[in-house]
Amino acid sequence: MTKRYQSLKDHVYDHIATEIQNGTLLPNHKINEVALSKKLEVSRTPVREALIQLASDNLLEYLPRRGFIVKDLDTKKKLDVFQIVGVLDALAAALALEQMTEEDIEQMEDFAKIIDLSIAEKNYSDYQKYQKKFHNVYINKCNNATLIDTLEMLQNSFVRQVYSSDDTDRLFAVSAQLNEDHKEIIKCFKNKDKQKLEQLIKKHWEIEHKDMI
Template structure:
């Protein structure tokens, strides 16, 4: 039975417990929690284009009331991740290939700018963190776990994006990546999918080398090439 919000929401030293997940309410609201959950489900391919979002099921699953669910859905629709259809509700939005290619071109420039801006801020700890993500991505590819692959390749890029000292750039990239990019590639042909994923992880290794050697121009070119779509049939 679905429990009302006041029965599942606890306040422990400025933290929420929602659906068994501890959330620091100083940083993440219930609406934000729902937003992140849906965005991640779309990002990792669990929710595909034209999938209808069931608000009641979602509120039960996350153990929150309908209000933060509706607020999150409205925000996701405003950012082009979802589409609202009268009498049908919210659905995962489908973008045509040309639109996706245009967005990837923009992301490539902005991501390269974030990387070069972060070049002098990257520490040894950051390098080690990126190297660890590359190893996890290798394992995800070996196990053909695309959800984990997508999760950790995003974490990889976020290491340097978070060090670029440009909140506007960071915000724009986050919106573009969540709202338009979704999976870099997605296909039922797993051999082709993970072959492309392997190449992208090789790019990650080269990106790390550029951060280590402080090669600004090569870093910029590497990242712009990294976002160049070589398999448009899989986006």
């Protein structure tokens, strides 16, 4: 029973986190618990537990008499977190370097190709989905559970969409530049170039277009 309940809570958590990250749920959007229960076909209990966890992880905010809303973060806070993520992501890559297999690298190459396709089709939701999967290939091979959990929490809580803009041409031009970084990261893993890998990933997380975050 405990395992089943936990899986339902995680299902609700992942659903809301994904909708926040892909821009379906925007800052200050109120979460309707009843509608969410019906949509996901679960009881109110795992929904409430997931919302409490999401608030603890900084995705949501609880307001008396209003309920749970999607939390907004100021630009300085976002930039601070991106800086931390860059350092930790680079550390994860360095720790994973000797653990990466040919299959892992091939998987990263496949994700980079899918990201190119997502950009060509102007599908930002898929772009977000697969760029996260790309990074998770090596993050999950770093053999440091605390680091993995910390990166997951930071990315779920703060990073969300890396960039957003009503100017879709500019948005996808920036996304294409970031995917070129992904391809360079793959080369570093192939060449086992630890120093360049760490430098590249830290630079990858530097926010050049501050007006778009």
